[in-house]
């Protein structure tokens with residue numbers, strides 16, 4: 469499902485952000501991606517959905533050779549991946565509802581389905597009361613939940629989550645984790661990047677540890 | 687098919703939102719386009735009207751061959767043969783001394799109200815020769831005139847040579863001038879529109895980036911901007927044509943009567959319909975090209991591969 473072979477990624481000159489990474493994540497698996505700040509967690513996720521190019525190696529996602537994609541067919545990969553960005557990337561001039569609906573508009577769904585699915589996703593993250601608020605009016609945790617709702621609304625087979633509990637207290641973090649576990653039970657492959665030891669302990673899943681761009685344990 | 691319409695609809699909604707968010711820039715751009723198209727349109731109007739003059743005058747250009755009074759039938763036959771064998775001649779008309787006098791007297795009477803009676807006929811007989819329309823018709827006329835001039839029995843030849851050739855040169859100049867200004871203005875419009883589109887893109891950078899991140903096709907991202915460019919071209923040209931129309935009808939209602947006294951039967955023309963469509967179409971096309979260029983450049987920057 470997700471495979472990396474000897475991937476090397478450099479930002480400019482200097483030591484590589486990903487240094488000869490090889491990994492295999494099975495279909496339907498739930499894995500934590502952890503490591504200290506700057507280890508390369510975000511970079512791996514970016515490589516997986518084609519936002520950053522890489523210098524060497526091969527990346528296969530859903531049978532797609534990511535390195536071979538170009539601007540014209542990149543969307544085929546990205547439509548099978550839901551991403552929760554470390555900085556959320558919510559549109560500040562759209563309401564919560566519109567933000568979640570937006571992810572479906574770009575894939576040409578009809579309006580009725582969009583409304584229904586958006587409502588369902590917001591219910592899942594407990595944000596229906598805030599559906600008409602704008603992101604700047606929300607707390608960090610609420611914004612994070614909007615980002616999660618947006619990532620899951622298209623029911624993608626793969627979900628990449630970059631620190632989805634970074635801003636949340638223990639109690640809500642646990643709820644969010646349970647949400648991902650539920651998505652996982654429904655068949656989604658989850659890659660969950662976090663540097664919180666608590667979360668790692670709470671979820672009993674495979675852990676991939678990165679350090680300075682290398683896989684330390686997996 | 688359905689999804690294509692859907693994409694266009696979403697694109698259109700996004701376009702309207704863009705225009706609202708950048709209303710001022712959009713408006714400035716539209717007005718600039720309108721002014722540019724207006725300049726072009728003005729020249730087109732002048733050009734059309736001059737062309738109308740030229741066409742009606744050109745129709746009247748003919749080679750008149752005046753005959754000596756003592757021309758022999760053989761000499762006449764020789765001349766008529768010359769006319770017939772020249773493939774560029776469209777028609778010949780023989781005007782006898784009597785006819786010429788008759789016509790002259792009629793027009794004279796019309797003008798002054800006086801019947802003229804000299805007791806003899808001072809006018810010569812003549813041939814009026816019309817030539818087929820072609821690019822260097824004037825050259826053929828003058829060549830043929832020279833040939834005829836020295837034939838026996840020919841008194842003199844006449845055609846309005848110098849003013850016509852000058853006028854035709856002027857029309858060539860007009861055509862070149864129109865094309866040059868047209869090209870120059872189009873180029874300027876491309877710069878203006880692409881600049882507006884670029885501003886519109888910058889104000890929506892986050893949204894565009896996100897669209898691509900969540901799996902929008904490049905088309906889906908580009909369509910609203912292409913539509914915005916075309917909309918600018920459309921609004922600009924329609925605005926300018928509307929204004930030109932108003933000015934035209936004002937001038938016409940004010941000056942039509944005095945125009946008619948200068949040139950009888952002259953009707954002041956507006957830009958002809960096909961050219962109206964061409965102006966609007968070209969303006970929309972320019973908008974499309976300009977926005978295509980700037981979206982293309984932006985997408986190149988966004989794609990890190």
Ligand SMILES: Nc1ncnc2c1ncn2[C@@H]1O[C@H](COP(=O)(O)OP(=O)(O)OP(=O)(O)O)[C@@H](O)[C@H]1O
Pocket residue numbers: 479480485503504505506507508509510511512554663
């Ligand atoms: N756009 C960029 N340009 C240059 N260097 C970058 C860029 N993004 C990341 N890096 C560098 O690559 C390395 C890995 O960064 P990355 O963001 O993947 O770390 P991370 O594990 O996600 O860290 P954190 O836990 O702080 O989010 C770091 O050294 C970082 O400075």
Ligand SMILES: [Mg+2]
Pocket residue numbers: 509510511554630
């Ligand atoms: Mg990170």
